[in-house]
Amino acid sequence: MSRTDPQHGPAAADAGSGPPPAATPGRSRWVSLLRTRELSTLFILVAEIAFFAWYLWPDGGGRHPFVNAENGLLILKYSAIYGIAAIGASMVIISGGVDLAPGAVIALTTVVLGHQYLESQWSLLASILAGLGVGVLAGGLSAALVVLVRLPPFIATLGVMGITRGLAYIVTEGRFFDVSARIPPSWAPLGVPLDLIAPIVMVVLTVVFHLFMRHVQAGRAVFAVGGNETAARYTGIQVGRIKTMVYVASGVLAALSGVILVLGQGQGKADLANGYELDIIASAVIGGASLSGGRGSVVGAVLGTLIFGVLRNALPQIPGATFYDRLIVGLVVVVIVVVDQLLARRQA
Amino acid sequence: MSALAFEDVSKAFGGVKALRGVTLSVAPGDAHALMGENGAGKSTLMKIAAGIYRPDSGQLLRNGEAVDLASPRAALAAGIGLVHQETLLFPNLDVAENIFAGHEVRRGWFVDRRAMHERAASLLAHLRLDVDPSTTVSRLSAAQQQLLQVARALAFKCEVLILDEPTTSLTDTEVDRLFSVLEQLRSRGVTLIYVSHRLPEVFRLCRTVSVLRDGQHVGTWPLEGKSPQDIVRAMVGRDLATGHGHGKVGDTIRLDVRGLTRRPFFTDVHLQVRAGEIVGLFGLIGAGRTEVVETLFGLYRAEAGTVQLDGAPFAPQAPADAIRQGVVLQPEMRQSQGLFFNLPISENLLLAREAASKGWLRQLGRERGECEALLSRWGIKAASIDVPPDSLSGGNQQKVVLAKWLLTAPRILLLDEPTKGVDVGAKHDIHQLVREEAARGMGCLVVSSDLPELLALADRIVVLRQGRVQGELLRGATEEDVMHLATRADEPDAA
Numbered sequence: 001m002s003r004t005d006p007q008h009g010p011a012a013a014d015a016g017s018g019p020p021p022a023a024t025p026g027r028s029r030w031v032s033l034l035r036t037r038e039l040s041t042l043f044i045l046v047a048e049i050a051f052f053a054w055y056l057w058p059d060g061g062g063r064h065p066f067v068n069a070e071n072g073l074l075i076l077k078y079s080a081i082y083g084i085a086a087i088g089a090s091m092v093i094i095s096g097g098v099d100l101a102p103g104a105v106i107a108l109t110t111v112v113l114g115h116q117y118l119e120s121q122w123s124l125l126a127s128i129l130a131g132l133g134v135g136v137l138a139g140g141l142s143a144a145l146v147v148l149v150r151l152p153p154f155i156a157t158l159g160v161m162g163i164t165r166g167l168a169y170i171v172t173e174g175r176f177f178d179v180s181a182r183i184p185p186s187w188a189p190l191g192v193p194l195d196l197i198a199p200i201v202m203v204v205l206t207v208v209f210h211l212f213m214r215h216v217q218a219g220r221a222v223f224a225v226g227g228n229e230t231a232a233r234y235t236g237i238q239v240g241r242i243k244t245m246v247y248v249a250s251g252v253l254a255a256l257s258g259v260i261l262v263l264g265q266g267q268g269k270a271d272l273a274n275g276y277e278l279d280i281i282a283s284a285v286i287g288g289a290s291l292s293g294g295r296g297s298v299v300g301a302v303l304g305t306l307i308f309g310v311l312r313n314a315l316p317q318i319p320g321a322t323f324y325d326r327l328i329v330g331l332v333v334v335v336i337v338v339v340d341q342l343l344a345r346r347q348a
Numbered sequence: 349m350s351a352l353a354f355e356d357v358s359k360a361f362g363g364v365k366a367l368r369g370v371t372l373s374v375a376p377g378d379a380h381a382l383m384g385e386n387g388a389g390k391s392t393l394m395k396i397a398a399g400i401y402r403p404d405s406g407q408l409l410r411n412g413e414a415v416d417l418a419s420p421r422a423a424l425a426a427g428i429g430l431v432h433q434e435t436l437l438f439p440n441l442d443v444a445e446n447i448f449a450g451h452e453v454r455r456g457w458f459v460d461r462r463a464m465h466e467r468a469a470s471l472l473a474h475l476r477l478d479v480d481p482s483t484t485v486s487r488l489s490a491a492q493q494q495l496l497q498v499a500r501a502l503a504f505k506c507e508v509l510i511l512d513e514p515t516t517s518l519t520d521t522e523v524d525r526l527f528s529v530l531e532q533l534r535s536r537g538v539t540l541i542y543v544s545h546r547l548p549e550v551f552r553l554c555r556t557v558s559v560l561r562d563g564q565h566v567g568t569w570p571l572e573g574k575s576p577q578d579i580v581r582a583m584v585g586r587d588l589a590t591g592h593g594h595g596k597v598g599d600t601i602r603l604d605v606r607g608l609t610r611r612p613f614f615t616d617v618h619l620q621v622r623a624g625e626i627v628g629l630f631g632l633i634g635a636g637r638t639e640v641v642e643t644l645f646g647l648y649r650a651e652a653g654t655v656q657l658d659g660a661p662f663a664p665q666a667p668a669d670a671i672r673q674g675v676v677l678q679p680e681m682r683q684s685q686g687l688f689f690n691l692p693i694s695e696n697l698l699l700a701r702e703a704a705s706k707g708w709l710r711q712l713g714r715e716r717g718e719c720e721a722l723l724s725r726w727g728i729k730a731a732s733i734d735v736p737p738d739s740l741s742g743g744n745q746q747k748v749v750l751a752k753w754l755l756t757a758p759r760i761l762l763l764d765e766p767t768k769g770v771d772v773g774a775k776h777d778i779h780q781l782v783r784e785e786a787a788r789g790m791g792c793l794v795v796s797s798d799l800p801e802l803l804a805l806a807d808r809i810v811v812l813r814q815g816r817v818q819g820e821l822l823r824g825a826t827e828e829d830v831m832h833l834a835t836r837a838d839e840p841d842a843a
Binding site for chain 1 (some may be wrong): 700704
């Protein structure tokens with residue numbers, strides 16, 4: 001029998017006489033900082049980079065194929081597409097929901113931006129705003145379905161994912177919008193080269209949203225809603241508003257990823273960013289998020305996308321490893337989460 | 349020879365010693381009460397007997413022979429069944445499937461549903477539980493679910509039946525039913541171990557009582573000749589003054605409820621709470637008490653009637669609205685409605701005030717001191733304010749929820765079952781805190797099904813029956829007076 005026996009179930013919610021509080025001695029702040037999930041995720045990233053640096057060390061000396069400024073920038077640039085969207089997706093996960101739409105929102109954003117810029121001859125700024133509008137609408141629709149219609153987030157955002165991707169195909173009718181024709185790769189708005197914009201935006205937004213989730217009341221409320229929605233309502237937290245906020249933020253951040261993608265790669269296409277949502281969710285999870293809500297970190301999620309970014313960059317450089325990369329990515333998720341749980345259990 | 353004996357049993361969780369060398373024996377056929385404050389180790393001891401925990405040292409004897417209860421299954425095989433405080437059932441499965449979950453009646457490889465249903469039906473008849481074995485469990489009442497757990501233990505042919513606070517969610521009639529079943533079981537030779545905070549129940553059902561305190565066995569006595577005070581003293585280790593009154597009820601009416609109606613729960617409810625006054629709201633289950641306070645807190649919209657708060661109209665659209673205007677509710681279920689187990693105690697304390705405040709930036713630095721002061725002033729025993737509240741005892745958890753509200757400096761405090769599942773000492777503390785806050789001019793409206801509690805705490809008791817106010821009783825009323833108002837339902841054309 002795989003079923004749990006009611007009498008044998010976990011001793012959850014033992015309101016009565018559980019063991020008295022564990023007497024944890026006042027650990028120093030430094031030690032507790034070291035034990036945060038953000039830092040252990042960073043450690044995994046550093047270890048991963050060190051491993052590939054060693055493994056791919058060029059025999060005859062000369063230029064290292066993995067550790068060089070150009071490749072580092074490449075990793076950052078591609079990871080940023082995931083990373084920016086992961087900021088929003090991790091907030092949704094912390095609130096106890098899940099967002100399956102980011103990949104499709106990224107695609108529709110590239111298409112709408114391309115369409116408005118090339119076909120409708122809008123200015124670049126107006127086209128970018130139209131692209132971001134896609135995020136507002138998609139996030140708003142998810143929020144409405146979750147908050148007003150009370151659909152489970154998985155179903156609601158699965159629907160929004162289909163609608164968004166579908167619209168992208170309808171708008172393009174099999175074509176793609178070649179934005180690069182009008183935006184040269186050398187284009188540098190405000191003097192910042194195009195290649196640097198993505199990493200800079202990612203880092204700035206990560207810091208901003210990290211501070212938001214830590215120190216702003218609405219950010220803390222996201223943790224409360226994800227931890228215990230009923231108690232949040234009884235505590236006077238406006239649960240509907242908080243949920244709306246995280247879904248709209250997730251939509252807008254995904255759209256921003258789309259904007260950066262279309263500017264950087266020069267194409268607005270309906271089949272871009274396919275399956276990104278699952279990589280993004282996996283990144284949030286290896287960064288410490290719990291899919292049951294109430295736990296997680298924006299910084300952790302972004303570091304998670306970097307861990308995957310390094311894998312995707314380095315594996316193809318190992319002869320014969322190309323066909324293994326999905327397998328390895330899957331294994332990495334499982335191993336990290338299992339180790340995390342084992343450590344948590346030992347602490348308890 | 350004893351049916352079940354513990355010999356020098358110790359158990360620690362991390363660095364905390366939950367049980368320290370408990371030696372205790374239960375005679376066969378006895379109805380044995382196990383009492384103690386929260387954190388005294390009752391549940392730990394019972395979980396050891398049920399094979400959920402293993403002792404660090406010491407041993408268990410069953411009919412005089414040492415047994416090793418390595419798992420709940422082993423305990424059941426040894427004839428020891430545990431009925432949990434919260435019903436641990438599969439709400440999506442039917443009654444028979446629940447009774448036989450994990451040891452289905454089989455014919456070859458297949459589950460023999462017919463045989464299972466027949467055996468379930470005879471067990472249910474035994475317990476005088478009038479439900480069809482194919483009913484889905486989620487459709488049963490709390491009492492029926494509790495009895496279903498007993499049925500489950502009996503299906504395993506348990507000779508020792510442990511009941512951990514089985515009556516917390518039952519009405520008086522349902523308690524009567526459960527007790528008559530338990531009496532019957534005992535007369536058939538089943539040994540009962542009854543864990544409860546409720547002294548009247550213990551005196552009614554049990555013959556022997558054992559008291560635990562701080563993980564140690566204080567003593568075992570026959571209940572005959574013992575008074576409730578004796579037991580409380582053994583549990584707490586000190587005498588508790590039964591406080592009465594707190595004086596000074598102001599004249600100003602803080603909360604004035606007129607004709608409040610939300611069908612089908614309550615109709616035309618009138619009541620007033622003055623500054624410094626503690627008003628009790630009593631009624632049987634289903635009388636609409638919880639619904640009244642939840643509506644006042646803005647969780648639901650009233651369909652008719654007006655509420656005035658300090659003379660101004662008060663019609664909250666949501667709890668956030670009520671809190672901002674100074675009306676707060678301590679909800680009935682502290683775990684599901686009051687606490688965040690993913691957040692540290694400090695945030696549990698501060699979230700409500702933050703949500704109600706206009707500012708949006710948090711100043712946790714300054715607030716840490718405030719939280720620490722609260723914990724020590726209220727005697728909340730916690731390792732630190734940075735740990736989640738799941739390590740706290742029930743009474744301390746309840747204090748955290750109450751403290752959260754008092755930090756918002758409310759004008760009206762609504763309390764729904766403020767001491768449910770809380771031990772005697774914490775109950776006393778909570779009453780004291782409510783009295784102190786009331787003395788500062790706050791108005792309190794207390795819902796409780798614990799009538800002695802209301803009689804001791806409230807200046808005035810408003811009695812509801814079937815959603816209508818039946819009358820008000822002043823301090824000095826007796827339980828009979830209150831119950832008379834609360835149960836007039838059965839008389840034809842009452843009110």
